[in-house]
Amino acid sequence: MRSDTDMLRLLLDLAERDERIRLVTLEGSRTNRNIPADIYQDYDISYFVTDLEAFKQSDRWLQHFGEPLMMQKPEAMELFPPELGNWFSYLILFKDGVKLDLTLIPIGETDDYFAQSDGLVEVLLDKDARVRNAIVPSDRHYWIRKPTAREFDDCCNEFWMASTYVVKGLTRQEILYAIDHLHEVVRPNLLRMMTWLIGSEHGYAFSVGKNYKFIQRYLPPPDWETLLSTYSGNGYPEMRRALTVCQALFRQYAKAVAGRLGYSYPAYDEAVTIYTERLYVD
Structure with missing residues (x-):
């Protein structure tokens, strides 16, 4: 696999030689000092160009970066x-394992790009000195944010309502329906609530990472193991147990958040629990 130096040199060499490319930025995890660097990080690059359509006419110019194993053009x-x-993007996995996410942006949309940026941006090349203010990459956009009372209640409401859909899928023998609601709604709201408690305990000046990938650092080991147990199994008994465990964890963390922030934990927890248990029996 090519080194960071080699890959960035390739990306800048083309930009420096091609007059249509006026500005180059690096985005994502490679600009985030809080993310440990490794060989699997993508190169998230944007070229700001004067003639985007000319680049789209052929993919041959992309051979400058290496031999692709696979390429996707979402647009x-x-x-x-x-x-x-x-904008137009190329997601390229090269045969040596390097992954490049390259986006072409009309030069006239430079201001829009920076206005909607998540803050994880580093300017690599600026031929026309368009970026007048210093850009310091920051992951502040992804920091844990203290929930409002309404947001807290919305999370509780969504979690417990979606729990009834999981049970309905299991009682109907529609396991894919149940799995989808558990994975896409129930557990994400559990993770959100866990993150809120972490923020209330450790402050709101950091992120637990994309897809909560660093949440283990802040959870008690028994809770981490319990959370992981909800990901295993694909049968009806396993799914029922996973939901029950998620409900117990959610109740534990939501009540803790409510206590720390002075919010009210909803009484419908008990009613929904009784309702779902009755469905299981029926």
Whole structure:
């Protein structure tokens, strides 16, 4: 696999030689000093160009970066509608394992880019001195944020309502329906609540990472093991147990958050628990 120095040199060499490329930025985890560096990090690069359509006419220019194992062009797909407006991106996995996410942006949309940036940006090349103020990458956008009383209640409401859908799927023998609601709604709200308690205990000046990947650092080992147990198993008894464990953890953490922040924990927890237990029996 090519080194960071080699890959960044390739990316800048092309930009320096091509007059259509006026500005180059690096985004994502490689700009975040709080993320341990490793060989699996993508290179999230943006080229700000004067003629975007000319680049799109052929992919041959991308060979400058190496031999691809696979490439995806999200804005050229039909099944998945594009989401970047006038921007165009290439997601490239090279044969040596390097992953490049390269986005072409019209130079006229530079201000819009920085206005909507998440803060994890580093300017690598600026031919026209367009970026007048110093850019210091920061993951502040992803820091844990103290929930309002309404947000806290919304999280509780969503968790317990979705729990009834999981039970309904299990009692109907529709396990994929149950699994989907557990994985996509129930557990994410449990993780959100856990993060809120972590923030209330440790402050709100850090992030637990994308997909909560660093949450283990802040959870008591028994709670971490209990949380992990909800990911295993694919049968009906296992799914029922996973939901019951999620409910117990959510109750524990939500009550702790309510106590620390002075919020009210909803009484419908008990009613929904009784309701779901009755469905299991029926």
